[in-house]
Amino acid sequence: xxxxxxxxxxxxxxxxxxxxxxxxxxxxxxxxxxxxxxxxxxxxxxxxxxxxxxxxxxxxxxxxxxxxxxxxxxxxxxxxxxxxxxxxxxxxxxxxxxxxxxxxxxxxxxxxxxxxxxxxxxxxxxxxxxxxxxxxxxxxxxxxxxxxxxxxxxxxxxxxxxxxxxxxxxxxxxxxxxxxxxxxxxxxxxxxxxxxxxxxxxxxxxxxxxxxxxxxxxxxxxxxxxxxxxxxxxxxxxxxxxxxxxxxxxxxxxxxxxxxxxxxxxxxxxxxxxxxxxxxxxxxxxxxxxxxxxxxxxxxxxxxxxxxxxxxxxxxxxxxx
Numbered sequence: 001x002x003x004x005x006x007x008x009x010x011x012x013x014x015x016x017x018x019x020x021x022x023x024x025x026x027x028x029x030x031x032x033x034x035x036x037x038x039x040x041x042x043x044x045x046x047x048x049x050x051x052x053x054x055x056x057x058x059x060x061x062x063x064x065x066x067x068x069x070x071x072x073x074x075x076x077x078x079x080x081x082x083x084x085x086x087x088x089x090x091x092x093x094x095x096x097x098x099x100x101x102x103x104x105x106x107x108x109x110x111x112x113x114x115x116x117x118x119x120x121x122x123x124x125x126x127x128x129x130x131x132x133x134x135x136x137x138x139x140x141x142x143x144x145x146x147x148x149x150x151x152x153x154x155x156x157x158x159x160x161x162x163x164x165x166x167x168x169x170x171x172x173x174x175x176x177x178x179x180x181x182x183x184x185x186x187x188x189x190x191x192x193x194x195x196x197x198x199x200x201x202x203x204x205x206x207x208x209x210x211x212x213x214x215x216x217x218x219x220x221x222x223x224x225x226x227x228x229x230x231x232x233x234x235x236x237x238x239x240x241x242x243x244x245x246x247x248x249x250x251x252x253x254x255x256x257x258x259x260x261x262x263x264x265x266x267x268x269x270x271x272x273x274x275x276x277x278x279x280x281x282x283x284x285x286x287x288x289x290x291x292x293x294x295x296x297x298x299x300x301x302x303x304x305x306x307x308x309x310x311x312x313x314x315x316x317x318x319x320x321x
Contacts, residue, residue, distance in 0.1 A: 006317060008089035015093055018233070022170035025232030026224060029086045029151060035229035038077055039153050045075050046106070054274065054281035066279035068106040070286065072258070073303060078104065082258045083291045087149050088315060090233055091260045091292070094147060097317040098293030099260050100300070102135070102146070102267045107255040109161035111247040114189050114197040118216045119205045120169075121145060121236040125177050132270040133177070135261060145170070145237035146259045152226040153254040160253040161245040163224040163232065166216060169239035174216070175208035182207065183278055197244045201277055263295045292317045
């Protein structure tokens with residue numbers, strides 16, 4: 001029997017904070033020793049991309065690439081992670097009882113790497129080389145973007161590249177996603193943007209600015225210092241970035257982002273391939289994963305929940321907190 005209790009739901013005060021600031025956390029998902037043990041067992045599986053649905057080179061080789069995507073489909077621990085009640089219950093609190101996970105990504109940051117530039121994502125068309133949105137909310141929806149839960153698989157300090165947010169900035173998009181950005185691998189770790197080294201994995205987010213003279217007010221930024229095993233939940237439309245890795249330690253910083261939506265949202269409605277970060281991959285093996293409630297719509301593709309012998313547990317949920 002599946003419990004309908006949301007043991008880790010946001011409290012009313014936390015939900016109000018999330019709606020105001022656009023993020024909530026950090027909160028504990030794993031104990032540090034547990035995360036360390038899981039990561040030690042996980043790392044060889046990440047290096048072996050033969051079972052990854054997009055293939056490609058090593059997921060821990062530094063440069064973001066498509067083999068970083070959707071490893072929850074072929075790696076059991078990551079499948080368990082995206083359905084973890086400590087994460088899903090909080091997402092349900094914000095999105096409602098029916099929730100799917102449509103994408104996951106690894107974000108490694110190595111000693112000397114630049115910080116990730118300030119950015120927002122509403123429909124995720126901006127890095128795809130086309131004007132086609134990757135997610136489309138219903139016309140009467142009050143939201144846009146996706147909820148991202150970013151988990152620190154290693155400690156994330158300011159020195160190693162912690163996330164940064166500008167609270168409350170999710171209410172106004174500063175970028176025009178009908179524009180596209182040009183990918184240039186020569187830009188990686190070579191961007192000049194003020195006093196802080198920032199880039200976007202070979203893209204320049206300034207190409208999307210509605211006002212070319214606009215600059216984010218970094219005086220309002222907060223840094224998400226997180227220990228390994230902690231997560232933070234935020235809207236993708238929130239202005240977010242990360243610090244550079246200062247190189248004072250040889251420890252890689254590794255984050256894992258899981259992205260959630262209600263099933264009323266259409267995922268990849270106009271796409272049969274992914275063309276991002278210099279990579280190209282077919283979406284033939286892609287599928288969303290229901291993590292809570294039920295799918296009452298018929299426009300999205302879902303993967304077999306017994307793929308590779310692992311059963312994705314779907315939580316029956318009542319009304320959100």
